[in-house]
Amino acid sequence: MAVEATILHADLDAFYASVEQLLDPSLRGKPIAVGGGVVLAASYEAKAYGVHGGMGGHRARELCPQLQFVGGHFVEYQRLGDQVIDIMRDFTPLVERISIDEAFLDVAGSTHLFGSPPEMATEIRRRVRDEAGLPVSVGVARTKHLAKIASQVAKPDGLIVVDPQDELEFLHPLPVELIWGVGPVTKTRLAEKGVTTIGELAVTPSRSLEHILGRAVGGKLFSLAWNQDPRSIQTTHRAASVGAQSALGRRPISTELSLRTLRHLADRVATRLRAKERAGKTVTVRVRFAKMQSVTRSITLPAAISATSILAEVAHSLVTSALTDHPEEKFVTLLAISVSQLVYEPALQLELPIELGDEQRRPGTTAGAARWALDRSVDAVRDRFGRKAVGYASVSLSELGSIPDEFRELAEKDG
């Protein structure tokens, strides 16, 4: 029996920029960039000038003087992203969302309802265009890996179906960097060996690839070059870590800056942990110095934590250790906190309001539990009255960086 291509990969085109052009018709057809200091997303008109996500705003203006920078409508991004995913769920429950604007679908079980996979892909594209007003590219293939490559090749606003008997004909002429997992470093290492296409990769002995790239990467790339991809659609996933970071420009190292920034980051991370009813045992900090080189320090604690103040203290001690090891560094350009080794930690039912003093006086209550209880009460207040209602420290965002918090919640980098 013939194997069918039933995996779809759908990817909204230049998502943030497309939303801005949808909301403001005067921006349509023009080169625009979402962001400011850094380009978070560029419209296809801007990409034609070489502008792409992650690029500094200054450089982008050099490439495209008439480039128009627009602010972000973050609530709209989330709403439209959700709406598009909901359209996909009308075709199958087997939807794996991998970011705000991208998802895999397995439609093997719904062909009797909606027709062939290419017909479903066409209908999804039509509905996303009609109902959400956005262009979306779709790849259809037998494996996730190939479906994703097909959607990238289909961009912008296209559809590519790879029949199972044509897989290698489609795959082998393409450049290696289209493979998921091949970035600039791997691309360069392969190019040094004369390998630039997936077909050339496929005929390179896998032992040789493992020697150049390491066992895992080499073996994986060899398999993917022959379209061996056993991954299935995963409809649920739980995060393995929760983190936050803050770019600082170029600041002289000081305890004051470290404490204030870490307090803010710890608050962000711990609040999200508690919202997920998670706590973590391992705390990792990253310190980036001038010239962009960074070091990490981590510690695994005997118990999982989710309290803001404990996290801030642990992070501070780790950062201090990193700075002590690098006395030659005079500037820090970024600080980051991440918590991993997560465990489930259900929220206790607490009576509000909580008096911290009472908690501490209660027999058998540790200081850690008291702080945790304080954190929970702060969460509750914020739920009701908004984030700004309660703050641990008077750290304003303008002091920490130019990117508003809403940007931090949504990660997209295209181009």
Added chain:
DNA sequence: TCTGGGGTCCTAGGACCC
């Protein structure tokens, strides 16, 4: 190309245990 934020996975050495 002078760089924002949130993640995943892999490697490698050392500690520690059996």
Added chain:
DNA sequence: TCTGGGGTCCTAGGACCC
């Protein structure tokens, strides 16, 4: 006490993804 082999956890770094 010149001494093997395997497994697991911890830590630090790096490549990559969206």
